[in-house]
Amino acid sequence: MAGNPSRLSVAAAVTVACLLAGAHAASAETARKPFGMLPDGGAVEAITLKNHKGVSATVITYGASLQALTTPDRKGKGADIALGYADLGHYLSQPQYFGATVGRFANRIARGQYSIDGAAFQAPVNNGVNSLHGGTKGFDKVNWSVVRVTDTSVELEYVSPDGDMGYPGQMTVDATYSLNENNELSIVYTAKTTKTTIVNITNHAYWNLAGEGSERPVYDQRLTLLADAYLPTDAGAIPTGEVRKVAGTVFDFRKPTPIGARVRDASDTQIVYGRGYDHNWVASRTRAPKPRLMAVVEDPVSGRKLELLSDQPGIQFYSGNFLDGTSSGKSGHIYREGDAFVLEPQIFPDTPNQPAFGSALLHPGETYSNTLIYRFSAK
Template sequence: MTRQWALAGAAATLIMAAGSGQAFAADAKRATFGRLTDGQTVEAVTLSNHKGTSATVITYGASLQALMTPDRNGKAADIALGYSDLKTYVSTPQYFGATVGRFANRIAAGKYSIDGKTYAAPVNNGVNSLHGGTKGFDKVNWTVVKVQDGDAASVEMTYVSPDGDMGYPGQMTVHAIYSLNENNELTIRYTATTTKPTIVNITNHAYWNLAGEGGSRSINEHTLTLLADAYLPTDAGAIPTGEIRKVDGTVFDFRKPTAIGARVRDAADPQIVFGRGYDHNWVASRTRTAAPRLMAVVEDAVSGRKLELLSDQPGIQFYSGNFLDGTSSGKSGHIYREGDAFVLEPQIFPDTPNQPDFGSAILRPGETYSNTLIYRFSTQ
């Protein structure tokens, strides 16, 4: 899809706003990213605005493959980890930028009950099920529904998960809409419906390094603010114990800007030992909110880049890249290692289906699940 200028027949995409100068339209370009062994075409859609920010989304895993944005001096860099080719996404899966579900995060032993009936998802993380099982939403090819330019360039994708997929009941129809506006806000909105009672928890697993994914600096000097006064302690398998623990006086207190690396190796805290760093869910609220609100802020003093994350979900998983082990080489050729990226995933609490005090993860026919994420980029 080509950039549209205010010429004859396309005046609606570039207008002069009275008294306020020019207003530009963001645009979307569609291309082929590769083909799977079964012949399916994987597409890439690049959303661009006139602030120098662009987001590339691929249909494999409905994944954010790249995010280019300028630093305080106007120099752009790709700040999202990922691969340059489809073959590596398939052969070396790391959830880079992926849509994860049906149930993001962990389910203890992969088992849960709905209306008295027990179900099981494949175990793929020790004795637990992670991110939907062995073939979750991150490992399937989604279908493009619509690509459009405008005040916000966007791409809508869909995937139909059949009844019994990875052990989950009900046929689930999922939509993912990525949009980028002129305010440097990348919004991802997930919705899902089902034909039978099932469980659902869908989020995005983007890995970020505000210095650039090319490995010039780790994320340890990035400062993080998490607007949450409690977190969920886990057992050694990263399953929440059920306790909601206050962050006061702990290494989990990020209510004021704190360097990610300041306490990430605090072996005195058994929770840090369990996760080899941070891999925990913070409690932003006890229930989903009516509208997205600010949940986290990350800043890199050297580049001046700032990321603000808004969502309507009750929890936010913060992961400090502890298991990046040098087995993956990214788009720039840099080998991704521990501390090269962080992940922030708005979601309901992990293992909610087995934790009555966490609320409900059940989606029933006639209901619509949704999760809205807004990534706001700026410099200072």
């Protein structure tokens, strides 16, 4: 799927980003300040984008991560709904992918092994016997450079050297966060390479619409996934290759359904494997020409609503099954199982080893892109 991206698709992604960034630009605000110092002396910055509707987004350069997202409830009271840490030290000592940009290859590659044109490659194994989110030092664990800050956006860049984590080609990656007065936060990822390689980049934000410091888990928040199939996995979370219809299964979220309604249903082996949901839903078999609605989550108590749009064919839904009480967030709240959900638009996991899923290849002269749009409201 990621191979041979059309010039039109990339242009469409850039156009969307520009439109989002340009809407009501004069009324937006941006703040920029230090966030900490890395052991190697590198300075980490925090850039906060604000609009006049009570929405703000803070992005840190470490991992090109969404560190905070504040949005009002139905009474106009704001809360930070994105899990994360208050200081850099915890991002370094207790990495959890909170809000991080993940790549070069998001999700899992079986045994970390894949081939390109007959040549074998090995990515680090860091999730059982498999490679997860690019390996032991993926895009989430490096400090990105600030390219540009405007009234409505921040553009970050990272240059991944040839051979980084076992991936061929020098890859230049761009992440642009934009916030507009329609309460839409967009993230546009693009990448170029000097050698044929594989790529799958997405954002790993953890959400709780009640607030990241709330005592309420996400289980009563209602999820809709606009997908009629999902990818079953083996016990190691690698897709088996089957594309299974959701109808009649605990994976059917085509209508609004509480996240916790069936999250512990051990009658389905897939739930047992993931200790809940940690699977990829199939929105389409190929990349869409422009972002379309993929998921909706609503909190009946606060009234907050999150809509997620993307142009990717798949979306990983993770129900926070492995939050184990070892991490304390910005408000001092200990994060435990069910305290958040994750939605990651992407190509399908293990695509490099499963030709039926499409292609993850990126060739020199091509541009990879993934556009995500988070739309916030309350009712």
